[in-house]
Amino acid sequence: MxxxxxxxxxxxxxxxxxxxxxxxxxxxxxxxxxxxxxxxxxxxxxxxxxxxxxxxxxxxxxxxxxxxxxxEGNTTISERHQLLINQKNILKEQRHQIDETLERLDKKIERYEVAVETGELTWLKGGQV
Amino acid sequence: MxxxxxxxxxxxxxxxxxxxxxxxxxxxxxxxxxxxxxxxxxxxxxxxxxxxxxxxxxxxxxxxxxxxxxxEGNTTISERHQLLINQKNILKEQRHQIDETLERLDKKIERYEVAVETGELTWLKGGQV
DNA sequence: GTATTACCTAGAGTATACTCTATGTCAAGG
DNA sequence: CCTTGACATAGAGTATACTCTAGGTAATAC
Known part of the structure; x- marks a missing residue:
């Protein structure tokens, strides 16, 4: 190819x-x-x-x-194994961060929707939550 | 502070x-x-x-x-709302990529563990799966 | 009263991950 | 033969997100 x-x-x-x-x-x-x-x-x-x-x-x-x-061949197998586990942990941590941010975004988004529906706009504080 | x-x-x-x-x-x-x-x-x-x-x-x-x-104030509320939804979608996509990679890593890691246990090292192909 | 400490700004420098440019080779088409 | 097109390399350039440096101010500490 x-x-x-x-x-x-x-x-x-x-x-x-x-x-x-x-x-x-x-x-x-x-x-x-x-x-x-x-x-x-x-x-x-x-x-x-x-x-x-x-x-x-x-x-x-x-x-x-x-x-x-x-x-480098078979002598590096345990090192490779450990490396893969490290990468996995990095990704699990990263996913955790994403989940936290998604929750925060969801709360913000919902507040926007409620605010628009009710016309209550004044309390829409920026960094809140 | x-x-x-x-x-x-x-x-x-x-x-x-x-x-x-x-x-x-x-x-x-x-x-x-x-x-x-x-x-x-x-x-x-x-x-x-x-x-x-x-x-x-x-x-x-x-x-x-x-x-x-x-x-810029209240006139931008719907734009902000949309922006938040976009960010959310970006993160959901990113989480999806992470999940796929985690699966692939898990398969690789498991193969390493089986290989070490059984002493079957020769078939440990690199990019496989 | 001056030395130290904590802060300030503007702008340069760095790390990461590409992305582009300049230049060159090689094989097939006209 | 010569041009065209697809590939090659080496090295420069770019975007993003910091991170550091130089030079300055302001309030204590001695």
Missing amino acids: TIKEVSKKFGITMDTLRYYERVGMIPPVTRSTNGNRDYQDDDLNWVSLAICMRSAGLPVEGIARYVKLYQ | TIKEVSKKFGITMDTLRYYERVGMIPPVTRSTNGNRDYQDDDLNWVSLAICMRSAGLPVEGIARYVKLYQ
Whole structure:
């Protein structure tokens, strides 16, 4: 699969695909004889993983570290395991923050709706709650 | 409340507090006679709101836009209402991405645990799933 | 009365994650 | 043969969100 096709498949620019490879978020992609990238299933799995992690907001660095450990072979398995658990905890914490903010937003939104219905606008304090 | 106290209370640097004010994420803070910031309850509410939004990952720009609309008075109520709903949708989408990534991480982590238990290490493919 | 401390502003610097530019290679079409 | 189009690299540029520096004021502390 060419870089253009992969770009289209995942909805990400070719520049970003090359960037992900450059910084080690995915291992070096298979090349065709002329040096062009020719993504194989394995490569696509790595791309998919990288995009998934990034879209959840995980930093590039952690993903690249995982790939590096992976490339170092079986001796790094427990380290990789620990790294994945760390990423998981980061995401759980992040989700918690989002849930708190969603609650706060819901309260604010509801106050706006009540205020508009009743015409009671004066008490709409800004940072409140 | 001095900026130092607020900084401590919210676990955020004084620089960041001034920055939030500068970019309009919070309205101008009450000043004491000598020109120093002296945060009142209202100011603290705005600070708390800004920190909450930011920690959920919402961009500075949207928060500042809300504050600007707020300062323009009652004519902007429906716009503010809409803005809050937009932010909410952004966060719901972000939470969805996190949930997907958590699932993927869980599968990977479990495979690592099974692999370590059974000594079956060879099939631990990187980007898989 | 001067040194220290806490604050102020304006503007420069940094980290992260892309994104764009300049320049070059290579294969196929006219 | 030469142009066109798709790819390549290296390195510069951009956006976002802080973070730091330099230089100044104002109120205690000694």
